Amino acid sequence: MATPGASRRVPTGIEGLDAILRGGLPRGEVFLVQGTPGTGKTLLSIQFLRAGVENGESCLFISLSQSAEGLRRNVGGAGLSLEGIRVHDDLPVEAPGSVEQEQVIFHDEHVEFDETVRALTEAVERAEPDRVVFDGIGYLRLLVRSAAQYRRQLLALRRFFSSRDITVMLTDDQSVVPGEDVLQSLVYGALLLEQTRTNYGDTRRELHIVKLRGTDHASGTHEFRISTGGLKVFPRLRSHHVSSSEQNEALTSGIESLDNLLGGGLQEGTSCLILGPVGTGKTSLATLYADAAARRNHSSAVFLFDERPEIFVRRSEALGMPITQHVEEGRVSLHAVMSGEITPGEFAYSVSREVRERDVRVVIIDTLTGYLSAMPDQRHLITKIQDLLTYLSRQGVLTILVVAQHGVIGEQSQHQNQLRGPIDISYLADAILTTQHFEIDGALRRAVSVYKKRYGAHERRIRELFIEDGLIKVGAPMTEAVGTLLGHSLEAGTDASDDDT
Incomplete structure (x- = not known):
């Protein structure tokens, strides 16, 4: 004995x-x-x-x-x-x-x-x-x-x-x-x-x-x-059992104009909500931060609820982000999450294990819409999301939440729907980056803007977002256009009622 x-x-x-x-x-x-x-x-x-x-x-x-x-x-x-x-x-x-x-x-x-x-x-x-x-x-x-x-x-x-x-x-x-x-x-x-x-x-x-x-x-x-x-x-997860990061640096995306839009980048230990309809480049923008972190020899974890990892990799590499190389070198981990097969507690534990074992600096949840859909019978989901964000913040992790906005174009024309996702979690995020479609000269285009940032200054102008020719680019502020958030853009001083119908 x-x-x-x-x-x-x-x-x-x-x-x-x-x-x-x-x-x-x-x-x-x-x-x-x-x-x-x-x-x-x-x-x-x-x-x-x-x-x-x-x-x-x-x-x-x-x-x-x-x-x-x-x-x-x-x-x-x-x-x-x-x-x-x-x-x-x-x-x-x-x-x-x-x-x-x-x-x-x-x-x-x-x-x-x-x-x-x-x-x-x-x-x-x-x-x-x-x-x-x-x-x-x-x-x-x-x-x-x-x-x-x-x-x-x-x-x-x-x-x-x-x-x-x-x-x-x-x-x-x-x-x-x-x-x-x-x-x-x-x-x-x-x-x-x-x-x-x-x-x-x-x-x-x-x-x-x-x-x-x-x-x-x-x-x-x-x-x-x-x-x-x-x-x-x-x-x-219990926030008072975790350490708090002493120094929080600004993490940049690798695209200067996007960083300028955000007032220099996104801060470690904070959360950013990237919100917009389908096809507006939300996931591509989020992936920029995993790619940029990997280039600085930092680790990231990406949790995919809505698409297979191979599609995520193919799309990212088509935009010049070598995700396969980052995965092989251990700087990026991809996790496919199956709907109905995971609980909020299990998911939070998986995220925290990545932070503990790999010293992850960036966590991407793509999408939070998929997270909520994967756990339809769970109680207190908002509270559990808040617990997870608090834990990651105390660990000095930048958390990026991708949220699919209801509708594609039609609902964007209503101001009250501008930040509407499956549930309202905008108050939990430290920063909100919005993407949207708009129409000009009969062509569908994309725009990006910062809706909110709790810490530091940021641009209040809307910039055009280009995802083409294997690159992601953010244009200059759209100073000569109005109505972009409504789904169309006119030159300043032009009355929409003067358009031919």
């Missing part, structure tokens, strides 16, 4: 969960994992034991709800192994005969509660483990009519484990004895796993730290996913 008092934290083997728990569970205590069927309780407990095996600890799994063979089959299907873990399912019970019996190994008419508890403690004494899992502890409650007797035996079990410095994890199916919270009151800490079916896409799963005595942890709701290898937990 491990030496008592060595390290007082026991890693769970789940990176995100250990981050929430500030390194793991306190050693030598009893913890509870609750949830309805299918939420991942058993998988989490197996990952907990696997972490112990990899750390050279003795680990014991006592199954109260399924046979050892059934456990191996279920765990193997999730890409986990029981190698190095002692599995005990030899309780004083009748052998299961029917499908119903295989779900619960013992039956109240054949097993006395005290005898079952004694068998459990004897199994622990023989194995001398450092970590123990009791899978399906709630089934013990079915063996007694008295809640008081159940509570007394659980208290005795807790004292038994505490005297041996064993870290214990109990899993409890809340559907077995609904409405009872006896277990939560007796354990040192409790985790709750929940799942919600959505109208489209994967099931959404959330983890809550219900209680954890005498130790720091990240409270609140944290999302997780069940995939090959078990649970992957995505800690909720």
